[in-house]
Amino acid sequence: MVKDLKDELRPLILKHSEEVREFRQKHGSKVVGEVTIDMMYGGMRGIKGLICETSVLDPDEGIRFRGHSIANCQLVLPKIPRGEEPLPEGLFWLLVTGEVPTDDQVKAISREWAKRADLPSHVVTMLNNFPPTVHPMAQLSATLTTLSSQSHFAKAYAEGKPKKLYWEFVYEDAMDLIGKLPIIAATIYRNLFRDGSPVCPIDVKKDWSWNFTDMLGYDDPMFTELMRMYLTLLGDHEGGNVCSHTCHLVGSALSDPYLSYAAGLNGLAGPLHGLASQEVLLWLNKLQQDIGVDVSDEEMHAFIWDTLQSGQVVPGYGHAVLRKTDPRHLVLREFALKHLPEDKLFRLVSQLYKIVPDILIEQGKAKNPWPNVDACSGVLFTHYGMTEMSYHTVLLGISRALGCMASMIWSRALGFPIERPKSMSTTGLKKLCHSN
Ligand SMILES: CC(=O)SCCNC(=O)CCNC(=O)[C@H](O)C(C)(C)COP(=O)(O)OP(=O)(O)OC[C@H]1O[C@@H](n2cnc3c(N)ncnc32)[C@H](O)[C@@H]1OP(=O)(O)O
Numbered sequence: 001m002v003k004d005l006k007d008e009l010r011p012l013i014l015k016h017s018e019e020v021r022e023f024r025q026k027h028g029s030k031v032v033g034e035v036t037i038d039m040m041y042g043g044m045r046g047i048k049g050l051i052c053e054t055s056v057l058d059p060d061e062g063i064r065f066r067g068h069s070i071a072n073c074q075l076v077l078p079k080i081p082r083g084e085e086p087l088p089e090g091l092f093w094l095l096v097t098g099e100v101p102t103d104d105q106v107k108a109i110s111r112e113w114a115k116r117a118d119l120p121s122h123v124v125t126m127l128n129n130f131p132p133t134v135h136p137m138a139q140l141s142a143t144l145t146t147l148s149s150q151s152h153f154a155k156a157y158a159e160g161k162p163k164k165l166y167w168e169f170v171y172e173d174a175m176d177l178i179g180k181l182p183i184i185a186a187t188i189y190r191n192l193f194r195d196g197s198p199v200c201p202i203d204v205k206k207d208w209s210w211n212f213t214d215m216l217g218y219d220d221p222m223f224t225e226l227m228r229m230y231l232t233l234l235g236d237h238e239g240g241n242v243c244s245h246t247c248h249l250v251g252s253a254l255s256d257p258y259l260s261y262a263a264g265l266n267g268l269a270g271p272l273h274g275l276a277s278q279e280v281l282l283w284l285n286k287l288q289q290d291i292g293v294d295v296s297d298e299e300m301h302a303f304i305w306d307t308l309q310s311g312q313v314v315p316g317y318g319h320a321v322l323r324k325t326d327p328r329h330l331v332l333r334e335f336a337l338k339h340l341p342e343d344k345l346f347r348l349v350s351q352l353y354k355i356v357p358d359i360l361i362e363q364g365k366a367k368n369p370w371p372n373v374d375a376c377s378g379v380l381f382t383h384y385g386m387t388e389m390s391y392h393t394v395l396l397g398i399s400r401a402l403g404c405m406a407s408m409i410w411s412r413a414l415g416f417p418i419e420r421p422k423s424m425s426t427t428g429l430k431k432l433c434h435s436n
Pocket residue numbers: 271272273274276308312313314315316317318319320321365366367368372373374
């Protein structure tokens with residue numbers, strides 16, 4: 001009999017809470033860093049002000065999930081029999097517990113999420129009545145906001161349950177939310193792009209990604225493998241990215257997990273963040289329209305400079321923290337090199353990889369001229385037939401729920417207070433400078 005994730009978690013929470021209490025008692029007044037005026041005007045870049053237990057981002061090496069590099073996760077996280085890609089269920093277990101799960105533990109999570117997938121009728125009605133002009137990300141976030149009616153946490157709070165039990169209700173909501181995401185996302189897809197045809201029933205014997213691709217209506221096993229890999233790879237990116245930070249901030253007001261993650265999704269829907277995968281494809285389309293598919297390096301060079309000179313960013317390049325090529329991009333690129341090396345769009349993206357960084361360096365503005373994870377994700381989805389680029393950020397929205405929900409369970413378990421940093425006006429800062 002496999003022990004339930006919640007039962008595994010209980011002693012870990014007791015142990016870690018005690019560890020944090022003792023640590024803060026001994027070192028609570030230690031100075032971690034200084035804050036300059038430029039940091040305040042510069043989007044708080046470099047300010048260490050958040051606790052995130054689930055993952056840490058190194059500017060050169062990329063993300064580590066609970067200390068495990070991406071390469072190691074690919075090696076140690078459970079896969080389906082004869083599968084090559086890790087299961088996102090395993091990443092969730094790792095993020096929540098800090099421990100690599102067994103095959104049986106991962107299977108239990110797949111079953112659990114499948115069992116929690118049902119949607120209440122008012123949510124189905126809402127989903128089926130969105131006008132097609134509403135962007136898939138807006139549909140996803142509105143649907144999650146509405147699902148707040150099902151929150152165990154909100155109910156427990158209203159009943160006055162004690163603070164030390166909050167995490168247990170957040171855990172239930174987190175598992176429900178993750179279980180329901182694929183059916184919500186697949187319904188949005190089929191309503192928008194498959195004439196509203198219904199999604200197939202969930203099969204409790206299949207994993208989360210497989211049920212999702214079935215419901216979307218894709219039967220190529222490689223697409224499902226791609227989905228397993230993608231949903232794992234983008235599952236978490238420490239605490240400061242817009243989506244995770246927003247979810248954490250909203251959750252700190254004790255808004256329930258549905259409201260909190262919906263808020264995170266609204267940030268993910270921005271073009272400088274998750275929407276960049278859509279922006280990359282739009283930009284590639286424009287490139288092909290303007291200069292064709294088989295383009296010389298010189299033509300490409302001129303097109304990129306045109307983009308920059310018109311004041312736009314090159315989507316899929318640059319990063320707020322990373323200072324090397326995003327290792328997640330390298331994993332996606334490896335997949336493409338193995339499975340679709342001749343794909344026209346992938347070849348175009350590969351040609352760009354040789355040209356864009358030098359141009360961004362020459363322009364001298366971007367601190368990181370290298371590709372990020374969005375540079376080729378859309379190309380992979382398009383290859384398998386998912387040409388609807390406005391939908392691609394929804395896939396990231398499903399993935400990032402893993403990290404956001406794992407963190408939220410821990411935030412409530414550790415009793416983190418409402419987040420409320422101090423802000424200052426320019427007048428106040430000027431006064432501060434004159435007094436020094
Ligand atoms: C899942 C993800 O969210 S990954 C990121 C996806 N986003 C993109 O691909 C959009 C393109 N990239 C960008 O806009 C940026 O690199 C960001 C938003 C990712 C990071 O922003 P920042 O941390 O502010 O980057 P940085 O400090 O390097 O910016 C300095 C300058 O370089 C510019 N710059 C950064 N990246 C690029 C780029 N790809 N193309 C053109 N200019 C760029 C910035 O716009 C900024 O210009 P400004 O001084 O005129 O305002």
